[in-house]
Structures are given as C-alpha cells and as structure tokens.
Amino acid sequence: MKRHALSFILIFLSIILFFVLNLVLGTISIPLSSIWHVLWGGEDASEIWQNIIWKSRFPQTVTALVAGAGLSISGLQMQTVFRNPLAGPSELGISSGAGLGVAFIILLSGSIGGTALSKLGLFGEVAVSVAAIGGAMVVMSVIIAISQRVKGNVVLLIMGVMIGYIATAVIGVLKFFSNEEDVRAYVIWGLGSFSKVSGGQVYTFAGIMAVLIPLSFLLIKTLNLMLLGEGYARNLGLNIKRARLYVITCSCVITAMITAYCGPVVFLGLAVPHLCRAIFVSSDHRILVPAVTLTGASLALLCNLIARMPGFEGALPINSVTALIGAPVVISVLFGKRKSEIS
Amino acid sequence: MERKQRVIEIKELSIGYAVKKSVKVVAERITSAIFSGELTCLLGANGVGKSTLLRTLTAFQPKLAGEVFIQGKEIACYPEKQLAALISVVLTERLEIRNMTVRQLVGLGRSPYTGFWGALNKEDERIVDQAISLVKITNLAHRMIDTLSDGERQKAMIAKALAQETPIILLDEPTAFLDFPSKVEMMQLLHQLSRTTNKTIFLSTHDLELALQIADKIWLMDRENGIRTGTPEDLSLDGSLSHFFARKGIIFDRDTGLFRVENELNRQVRLTGRGQRYTMVRKALSRNGILASRQVESDTLIEATEEGFAVFESGRLSGKVSNIEELLEKLLA
Helix, strand or coil, X not given: CHHHHHHHHHHHHHHHHHHHHHHHCCCCCCCHHHHHHHHCCCCCCCHHHHHHHHHHHHHHHHHHHHHHHHHHHHHHHHHHHCCCCCCCXXXXXXXXXXHHHHHHXXXXXXXHXXXXXXXXXXXXXXXXXXXXXXXXXXXXXXXXHHHHHCCCHHHHHHHHHHHHHHHHHHHHHHHHCCCHHHHHHHHHHHHCCCCCCCCCHHHHHHHHHHHHHHHHHCCHHHXXXXXXXXXXXXXXXXXXXXXXXXXXXXXXXXXXXXXXXXXXXXXXHHHHHHHHHHHHCCCCHHHHHHHHHHXXXXXXXXXXXXXXCCCCCCCCCXXXXXXXHHHHHHHHHHXXXXXXHHC | CCCCCEEXXXXXXXXXXXXXXXXXXXXXXXXXXXXCCCEEEXXXXXXXXXXXXXXXXXXXXXXXXXXXXXXXXEHHHCCHHXXXXXXXXXXXXXXXXXXXXHHHHHHHXXXXXXXXXXXXXXXXXXXXXXXXXXXXXXXXXXXXXXXXXXXXXXXXXXXXXXXXXXXXXXXXXXXXXXXXXXXXXXXXXXXXXXXXXXXXXXXXXXXXXXXXXXXXXEEEEECCCEEEEECHHHHHHCCHHHHXXXXXXXXXXXXXXXXXXXXXXCEEEEEXXXXXXXXXXXXXXXXXXXXXXCCCCCCEEEEECCCCEEEEECCEEEEEECCHHHHHHHHHC
C-alpha cells in the first residue's frame, strides 16, 4: 500500500511538472512569473502573451491532459471486457467510425456542396465534431448490438477490427472522389492533434470528460469481476450482458468524444494500462482505474511536450510521438508474456 | 452434524440447448436429489451432457423441461444475486489473470456480499483467511495466480468458492489436468470439506477409480439409460457399474469394486506363494497373457518366496531369479 501511495504521488507530481512545462515551453519564451500572472487574471502581462497562453497553450495542455486520461480509461475497460491485452479504443473500430463520419463531412462537402469545408471556419469545426461523434456512435451501436448476441469476446473483437477495415475502405473510396484540398484537410485531421480544440471549445470538452471519467469509476467492481471471465462473474451475481453493455458504452462514448475533438490518437489507450499494471503490479481496478487516469494524463502531456519541442515547431504529429512511446511498451508486454508462458 | 438434507432436487428434468431454431436435447427425464454434507460425483463419457447438466444446475443455461428445486425453491425463481449466495462454481476454464494474488482472487469470492466498490471489511477478511486455510494454501496466499501450478490454482478456486459461503459447490472436472497425487489430494480435500462444512459438493469427473473410492454418491450418466444414482457400492451390487462401462478391454472387478483392464489370457501357469508377492507376479503375468494361479495345474511351477522366485519345469528346478522383470524374461523366452 505504501508503495502504491508513493507511485501515485510521483505520477501526480509528474502531471503538475508536465502541465507547467507545456505552458512554459514554446517558440515564444514567456517567463514563468508572467504565465502565473496571466493564469490568475493579472492584467499587466502583454496582450500577445495572454493570447498565446489562453488561445493556444492552455487549451492544448488541458486537452492533452483530459484526452490522455480518457483514452487510457477507455483502453483499460476494453482490455478487461475483452480479456485481451491488445484491445484498445482504436481496435474496436470506434476510431475508424469517427474517421468515417469526418470523412463524409470533409470529403463530400467539396464535391457535393461545392465549397471546401476547411474554408467554413467555426461552422466547419462544429460539423467535424458532430460527424465524428455520429460516426463513432453508429459503429458503437453496431458493436453493442453484436455484443448482446454473440457469446465470445474474441468474435466481438474480430468484428470490431472488420468494421474498422470496412470504414477505412469507404474512406478510401471517398478520398478518390474528393478534391485535393479536402483530402489534405482530412489527412491532417487523421494525424491527430491536441491543438485543434480552441479556447472556447476546451471548456465544453473538459466538461464532458469531467462527467464521463467519474462515471467510468462507477464500473470498478464490475471490471474486477469481469477479470474472472464470464462464468465466474455470472456465478458471483453479475448480470454479464448488462455489465458488458455498460462498460462498452462507457468506453465507446469516451473514445468517440476524444476522437471528435482530437482526431484519432493511437497507442495511449493500448499502452497506458500495460504500463500501469507493470508499475503497480496489480489487476485490481480499484487501483488500476485511478492509476491509468493519472498516468494517461501525464503521458499525454509528455507526448504533447515532445511534439512541440523546439526544433519541431509543432510539426511533429502527436500520433508519431504516442506510437514511438506506446509501441515499445506494447512490445515489452508481449516479451514479458512470452517469458512467463515458457517458464 | 446436521441431518442430511435434499439440497438440490431434480424432477423430470430435460436439459439441452437451442441450436439456431431447433432444440437439441442432451438428456431427458432426470429425477434425483443431491444431499448436503456429501460428495456426489457425476460420471459419464465425453459428450453425454455432464457439462450441460452442471450449467443447468448453476442456471447458466435454461432447462428445457422439468423442475430443479434448490433448497425447496424452483431455480428459475431465484434472482441472480440470491443464486450467487447459494451456489458457487469451479469451472474448467483456465484463468489468464496476471498480477493478482491468491488472496485477492479468494477475496473476489466475497463480491456478492461486498458493497459498491467491492472493498472487504474485517469479517470478509476473516472469511477469506478461513477459506484459504481450509484448502491448506495459507503459504501461497500472497503468490501471484499465474505462478501457481494447476493443482494449486484449482485449490485457490475452491477457496474462492468457499469464501462465497454458499451451501452448494459445483465443480466441473476439478481433477482434470492434475497429476495423480494431486487428483487424490483434490478429491480427499473435497470429501473432507463436505464433511466439515456440511456443504453439498457436486462434481463431474473422468477419474472413475477415484470417484468410486471417495464419493458418497455416484451419478452415472449415459445415453441409453439416462441417469442412475446411488452409493458406489450399491451401483456395483446391482450391476449398473459393470453395465455402464461394458466396453471391450474394461472389466468391473466385483471383488474390489473397481475397474481393471481386461487381458486376453492364452496360457496357464501354476503359481505358489502368498501376499503381495503372489499378487504382483499374477498381475505381471496376466499383462503378458498368462493366467497364474494356485488352482491351475501345469508343467511349469513358479514359487514366489521372500528370497526371490524359483521356476520349476516338470518338477525340476530350472532357475532362480530375484525380481519379476527377470522372471518374465525367463518365462517368455
């Protein structure tokens, strides 16, 4: 218990550190004291600095924090429900669904409506969010409908992957019929970024997540029982169909929201739960759920920091960074598993 | 000890499952009862419906017809939460959980009684400790489950079932995948638990030798005759057991009440001696197609004595050997 408390404190401190660094570091250097003033409503700082912090760095940092936490919880839920260490938000086709929704909006607006959506400004942004949520929800409903009918979790996981393929294929067809400008806009959305959420939107986004993340904490006992597999979970009084519905819905809604605002962000949801199991040496969700929330937030902040490092100037897509950090984690998990299987 | 009660009562039960739109009946018209404080073993060939019966008794799958009464109340009338405090299971599926200690696993057995977050209180902790010590794995309590052997893991699952504090424990082939000493240990443990805790323990198994020796009641399940139940001894007296396993190569030995493999015997040899030495020579020769007995007259005579084995041909000593291996070589040469 003492060790766990220490780990929690360290992770919490890392969040604060990365949060501050995210605000401080950037192409334009702003002294720490001025940032402090700006954050607490001081008027003496220059307007440029205020703009940089309130319109760019602060929303981006909060987005990274919240999205990292959400994706990691979603990943943990997926891995437990499907009892598959390689399950994650993007593996069930939810991200692809969101991508499909966005593709419809971005790519078809040009060829049907005659104007490229990228030129529509705020209306375009809202349309993209709505489309992403819509697409993710459609895929999610299909997955949930299937989950109520098929028994095996592996079958469900494979269905998710297949739906993902179909979505990707349709996106490919849409791209073919679109003009270059729209395709470029879509590709940029697909790279994923924490910087697309504007100053006003960030409160909506953080607000939604502030509701969804605590909701997922309510499923802790359910998740612990699901670890034992369906037979034992049922025998311990769990209504397995309802439990699956709750957990998958919760996980899907979180993923859909984040994908809508940030684009598909890969690997965080897959890697963070593994990282936490390794750090806390536990499968107990009473520890894991808060652990992945904090670790996910911290890691997303770190990734965002690396993506914005001097020299890259924001050119490095967030997905490249998460993949570079996430893939080694997943690889090490696979290696660890192999070792225990041999012995 | 409390008086034995009919904890599970089955009347005219049909079990099976729906395939697409048709219904596949696995077994029909089963009528029997399972008693508290007893170890009942379900025996039957693969595919005869042992698992289906167990799944029906745990309410994992609906019955097709008939009635199942658990403590006098129809099983379908129990809500899931109540069943969880009534029946616990140990299944064949292997757990793939990493980073969970035995104690945490057993603690999950308290889930039907714990609150919203699943936290254990002092009383729960005490019950968990007691369950762990009942199956004698106190030394493993803080080990991770994925580091346990199959037998140890099986015991941990039984401890989980005990922590669930249900009057009934159903086990699906708890002795499968275990080595022989572990099988014996497992059965003895379950038998002992049924006595000390007065729980109703019902399990399916393929280890019929063990079941016949340790079980209080046997359920024989087979396609033609449905289910027959009784003590192993009664079933052996009325011929059910020998009929049940009437296959080429298996003989039900009425003297011992156990099974043995049938050997074709094509030669007879007179054998003298006593005790274990006599029986062991008999057994070894029988495996090689030779019937050896005191009652037989033959040119060859084998004397089994404390010093070794002497072989006589037509009354003359033809050789002495010190163990059965050499004796076999000499006789079969």
